[in-house]
Amino acid sequence: MTRVSFGPYRLHVEGHAGYAKDGVDPVCAGVSALGFTLLAAADDSPEFHTHVYANQQDGVLDVQCFPEEDAKERCEYLFHVVQLGMELIESEFKDYLTIGGRNG
Numbered sequence: 001m002t003r004v005s006f007g008p009y010r011l012h013v014e015g016h017a018g019y020a021k022d023g024v025d026p027v028c029a030g031v032s033a034l035g036f037t038l039l040a041a042a043d044d045s046p047e048f049h050t051h052v053y054a055n056q057q058d059g060v061l062d063v064q065c066f067p068e069e070d071a072k073e074r075c076e077y078l079f080h081v082v083q084l085g086m087e088l089i090e091s092e093f094k095d096y097l098t099i100g101g102r103n104g
């Protein structure tokens with residue numbers, strides 16, 4: 001089971017979905033694609049002051065931003081878009097992905 005949580009300017013992903021017994025796991029792939037897209041976009045905005053921790057073996061990704069005042073709205077929107085994508089995956093794979101600590 002993959003667990004995802006959102007907090008103010010934070011995304012935390014933990015665990016492996018376990019959907020696919022062999023080959024690429026579409027749940028893990030989708031969650032990873034969204035998480036690393038968020039990381040790339042946040043890291044590309046120096047005013048977000050991004051901190052990241054990733055451990056692929058344990059299935060952990062933690063992205064946290066400390067945006068400057070004039071960048072808060074853009075940062076919130078970026079996290080919101082990623083949250084919507086995670087919720088789409090969760091709606092199709094409820095037994096393999098759960099989202100807690102939702103914003104909005």
